[in-house]
Structures are given as structure tokens and as C-alpha cells.
Amino acid sequence: MGEAAVEHNRVARSAMNKALWRIVPLIALAYLCAYMDRVNVSFAATQMNLDLGFSATVYGLGGGLFFLGYALFEIPSNLLLVRFGARQWIARIMITWGLLSAAMMFVQTPMHFYVLRFLLGVAEAGFYPGVIYYFASWFPVCHRGRAVSRFFIASPLAAVVMGAASGWLLGLDGRGGLEGWQWLFLVQGLPSVFVGLLVLTMLPEKPGGVAWLTADEKQWIEAELAREQARIGEPVSHDILAAFRNPRVLMLGAIGVLVIGAITTFILSAPMILVAAAGLEATGAGYLIAAGGLVGAGMIVFMGNWADRHGDRWINSFWMAAAMAAALLAIALAPSPGIVIAAYLVFAAACFTIPMLLSSGWAEVLHVRELAVGAAAINTMAQIGAFVTPFAWGAAKDATGSFTSGLYALAAMTLAQAVLVLVLRRQIRAPRGARLALA
Numbered sequence: 346m347g348e349a350a351v352e353h354n355r356v357a358r359s360a361m362n363k364a365l366w367r368i369v370p371l372i373a374l375a376y377l378c379a380y381m382d383r384v385n386v387s388f389a390a391t392q393m394n395l396d397l398g399f400s401a402t403v404y405g406l407g408g409g410l411f412f413l414g415y416a417l418f419e420i421p422s423n424l425l426l427v428r429f430g431a432r433q434w435i436a437r438i439m440i441t442w443g444l445l446s447a448a449m450m451f452v453q454t455p456m457h458f459y460v461l462r463f464l465l466g467v468a469e470a471g472f473y474p475g476v477i478y479y480f481a482s483w484f485p486v487c488h489r490g491r492a493v494s495r496f497f498i499a500s501p502l503a504a505v506v507m508g509a510a511s512g513w514l515l516g517l518d519g520r521g522g523l524e525g526w527q528w529l530f531l532v533q534g535l536p537s538v539f540v541g542l543l544v545l546t547m548l549p550e551k552p553g554g555v556a557w558l559t560a561d562e563k564q565w566i567e568a569e570l571a572r573e574q575a576r577i578g579e580p581v582s583h584d585i586l587a588a589f590r591n592p593r594v595l596m597l598g599a600i601g602v603l604v605i606g607a608i609t610t611f612i613l614s615a616p617m618i619l620v621a622a623a624g625l626e627a628t629g630a631g632y633l634i635a636a637g638g639l640v641g642a643g644m645i646v647f648m649g650n651w652a653d654r655h656g657d658r659w660i661n662s663f664w665m666a667a668a669m670a671a672a673l674l675a676i677a678l679a680p681s682p683g684i685v686i687a688a689y690l691v692f693a694a695a696c697f698t699i700p701m702l703l704s705s706g707w708a709e710v711l712h713v714r715e716l717a718v719g720a721a722a723i724n725t726m727a728q729i730g731a732f733v734t735p736f737a738w739g740a741a742k743d744a745t746g747s748f749t750s751g752l753y754a755l756a757a758m759t760l761a762q763a764v765l766v767l768v769l770r771r772q773i774r775a776p777r778g779a780r781l782a783l784a
Contacts, residue, residue, distance in 0.1 A: 357569075360562035361488045367557060368483060369495045371547055374474055375439055375498035378537040379472055381507055381670040382446035382465070383411065383532050387613045388631065389449075389526035391620075396524055399455065408613045412731035414466025420727065422471025423478065423721035431479040435472065436545035442468035443537025450527035450534075466728075474720035477704055482551060485569035487653060493705035494649020501641030501697045507533070508635025512628040593710050596769050598658035599656020600703065601727025603762035604666065606734035607755040608696045611673070613735055615689075618748050622676055623685040633686060637693030644694040645701055652702060659770035662702040666763035669695035670756045677752035680757050703766075710773055734758075 386393075386408060426434040430640055445465045452458045476496065484492040514532055518525035549555045552566045589595070611618070619630040648665070652658035667689055676690035704720075711719045738751045 350400055356559075356561045356565050360558060360565055361484070362567075363557055363562070364483050364552075365492060367549065367555075369492055371544060372479075373496040373499040375435065375472075375499075375537075375540050375544055376476070377503045377506070378439065378540050379442065379469060380500040380503040381533050382537055384503075384612055384652045385446075385511065386449070386462075387506055387616055388507060388515065388750045389529050390614075391516070391616055392515055392524065393452070393526040396455065396526070397458075399458070401739040403455045403458070403739070404737070404739075405613075405735045407455070408739075409732040409735035410459050410463040411466035411469075412609065412728040412735075414463040415467075415470045416725045416732065417724040418467045418470035418729035419474065420718060420721040423474055426471055426475040426478070430550050431475060432544060432548040432550055435479075435548065436541045438469060438472050438475075439541030439544060441542060443534055443539075444736075445534075446537065447534030449530040449533050450523070470704040471721065473704070474724045477707060477720050482570070483566065485566070485572075487767060489653075489705055491653050493648050493773050494645045494701055497569065497649075497697070497701040497704075498642045498645045500508055501638040501645065501693065504638030504641065504693070506638075508631040508633070508638060512631045541731060543739045577626045589722055591711075591719065594722050595708075595726075595770070595771070596765065596772075597703070597707065597723045598726030600762050600765045600769070601723055602730030603765070604699055604703070605727040606730030607669075607673075607758040607762070608700070609731040610738045610751070611692070612696070612735040612756055614738070614748065618676065618752075619685070619689060621748065622679045623682040623689075625682075631687060634693075637690055638697075640690050641693045641697035642754065644698045648698050648702060649705070652705065658702040658706050659714075659766055659773070662699055663763050663770075664765045665695040666759050666766065667701065669699065670759040672761070673756040673759065675750050677749050677756065702718065 372539045390399075390404055393399065399407075422434070422438070442465055445461060445468050449461050449465075450462060477493070480489060480492050510533075511529055514526035514529040517523070517528040520528065523531075552558055552563050558566075600711075615634060619625050619633060623630075623633075625633065648661055649656075652661055672688040672692040672695065676692070678686050679685050707720050707723065737754075738748075741751045741754075742748055
């Protein structure tokens with residue numbers, strides 16, 4: 346290797362290490378708060394549903410309305426992020442969702458529950474695809490899997506925090522005149538406001554505007570990103586309607602409907618499922634969910650590195666989906682508490698990893714000019730699945746008295762998603778093979 350190549354590699358490593366350490370920890374902390382405020386209702390429900398007399402259908406509808414609000418405002422939010430910049434818009438998202446999450450403590454009726462969950466989704470809309478768009482202006486594709494995995498690790502770590510802390514917060518029942526579930530919403534909601542203020546003061550916008558990168562490092566990032574966009578090719582159009590006409594956006598959206606619908610629905614009821622199927626107390630279920638978060642965090646880091654080294658995140662996503670479907674079937678059959686516990690840990694390893702693998706691949710198939718709207722369109726479709734599926738799940742639970750039929754349906758959705766991933770992989774790889782044959 347010549348001196349020029351050695352220097353090129355040194356500049357690349359230095360630029361990416363600096364960007365990872367300056368950007369990703371703050372984004373990961375923000376995502377931890379986002380995930381916690383999104384699904385802490387699953388722990389609160391073990392008390393709240395009894396205290397307020399909510400049925401499984403009421404809870405399923407309220408749980409899913411978050412994702413309807415998220416879906417409806419996803420594209421407008423991402424367009425505003427492009428206009429105002431990631432720093433200001435992500436900070437705005439965090440401050441509003443933190444205040445609304447804490448306000449969940451005031452819920453008394455199903456309508457209160459529905460309205461606040463919907464508004465919480467509106468407030469958070471655009472955060473995840475906005476981060477993917479933001480990362481595409483900092484990390485070339487050969488480094489993006491590691492960057493996405495390092496911030497996505499916050500979702501399983503949030504499960505660790507919630508699993509370990511939620512039982513204690515629920516145990517504050519009666520303190521200060523508040524129910525335990527009210528303490529949970531209050532204590533887990535307000536930190537998002539503080540982190541939003543940190544984002545407003547600390548998150549850098551573009552590589553060219555920071556002092557901690559050298560001129561060579563800035564030039565390397567810009568050149569790598571330009572090469573990546575040239576490889577993808579110029580988009581014919583990149584407005585909202587064009588995004589929904591793009592076959593790859595539609596395919597990724599369909600995959601998202603299935604996988605996010607299945608994952609979200611299970612997570613929103615996981616404490617109740619584990620209590621019923623594994624015979625655990627609420628505190629024991631919380632500790633198991635925390636252990637699952639640690640397993641998921643380890644798998645995210647491993648698969649993020651693996652995907653960057655081997656360059657095929659799609660086949661990895663397929664195998665993760667197959668494992669998740671098998672885990673859901675095992676929990677539905679519930680042959681023994683030990684098998685249910687093991688199956689949940691397999692589910693946790695897969696459910697946090699699949700979205701990371703899929704979303705880190707969006708920028709591989711969409712030009713940067715398509716990415717802001719395209720990523721939002723993909724996530725909009727996915728959140729519709731996350732709205733419809735929990736409502737159907739709750740209705741099935743009320744009709745049958747158990748979670749079994751719903752678990753079979755989630756397993757079938759996951760298998761269908763795995764098949765679509767293989768179809769998309771073939772479509773993506775075929776043009777590359779054709780270009781290599783012509784070269």
C-alpha cells in the first residue's frame with residue numbers, strides 16, 4: 346500500500362471516529378428518550394387499565410393512535426427539518442414530546458388517552474427518518490451501518506431502563522397523591538425536555554461548519570458522499586407524489602407495515618403477555634424485558650458491524666425476521682415458562698435489529714434528494730401498520746380472551762416481511778450485476 350493510500354485511510358478513520366463520538370452519543374440519548382416515551386405505556390397499562398377500567402380494545406386503539414399521528418405528520422415534519430435544519434427541528438420534536446409524555450399522567454377517560462397518544466405521535470413525527478436523513482450528510486454508506494447501529498442501540502437500552510425502573514415507579518402508588526402509573530409517565534417524560542435543550546446547543550449541522558474536522562477530513566467526507574450519490578444516480582423527481590410512485594419506496598413501506606406493525610404490537614403488550622404465558626409477576630416481567638434489551642443491544646452492535654463489513658444487510662434482515670417469527674410462534678404455543686422466556690430473548694435480539702438493518706439501507710437505494718421525503722414516506726406507511734395492528738390485536742384479545750390468535754397473526758406478518766425483503770434484495774442486486782457484466 347502506497348503512502349497516498351495510507352494517508353487516505355488515516356484521514357477516513359479520523360473523520361469517522363470524530364463524527365461518531367461527536368454526533369452519535371447525543372442522538373442515541375435522544376432516541377432512548379423517544380423510545381421510552383413511546384412504549385412506557387406498556388408498563389403503565391398493568392396498573393392504568395385496571396384503575397381506569399380500560400378494555401384491551403380501548404388500550405389497543407390508544408396505543409395505536411400514537412402511530413396514526415406519527416404517520417400523518419411524518420412527511421410534513423421531515424420537510425420542515427430540511428427547511429429549519431436538524432438541530433433546531435430535532436430539539437423541537439424532543440421538547441414537545443417530553444411535555445406531552447409527562448402529561449399522560451392526567452389521563453382519566455378513554456378520550457383523554459386517545460387524544461394524548463395521538464398528539465404524542467404528532468410531536469415525535471419525523472424524528473427517526475430525520476436522523477437517517479441527517480446521517481446521510483455525515484456518514485458514507487460503508488460507515489453508515491455502524492453509525493445507525495450505535496444510535497439505534499438506544500431502543501433496547503431504553504427497554505433496560507424501563508424494565509429496571511418501571512416496577513419501582515409503579516411501586517410509588519399513592520405517594521404524593523399520585524398513582525404509580527402517573528409517577529411513571531412524569532419521571533420518564535420530563536428528561537426528554539432536557540435532552541432537547543442539549544440537542545439545540547450541541548448538535549452540528551454539516552461537516553463543513555465544524556471546527557473539529559480538518560480540511561482534509563471535510564474534503565474526504567464530501568467526496569465520499571458525492572461518489573455515493575453518483576452511484577445511485579439522479580432521481581427523476583423527488584417531491585411527495587414522486588416518493589409514493591417510487592417502487593422501492595413502496596416496497597420498503599410495505600415491509601415496514603408488516604415488521605413495525607408486528608414489533609410494535611407485541612412490545613405494547615409484552616409485560617402482560619409475559620405475565621400470562623410465563624407465569625411471571627410484573628416485576629419479573631420487567632427484569633426479563635430489561636435482559637432482552639441487553640441482548641438486543643449486543644445484537645444491534647454486532648449486526649451493524651457485520652453489515653458494513655459484508656455489505657448485505659438485506660439477507661441479514663431476512664434471517665433475523667425468520668428468527669423473530671419462530672420466537673412468536675413459540676410464545677403462542679407456550680409449552681413451558683422456560684421456552685417462553687428463551688423465545689422472548691430471541692424476539693428481543695431480532696426485533697431491535699431488523700429496523701436498524703432496513704433503515705440503514707434506505708440511503709443505499711434512494712438518492713439524497715429523494716431521501717428526506719422518501720424516508721418519511723417509508724416511515725409513514727410503516728406507522729400505519731403500527732396503528733392498525735394494535736387495534737386489531739386488542740379486539741382479538743377481547744373476543745377470544747387470550748393473546749394466542751394475535752401471536753399467530755404477528756408471526757405470519759413477520760414471515761411475509763421476510764419474503765418481501767428477499768424480493769427487494771433481488772431487485773437491488775440485479776442492476777449491480779448487470780453493470781458489472783457490462784464493465
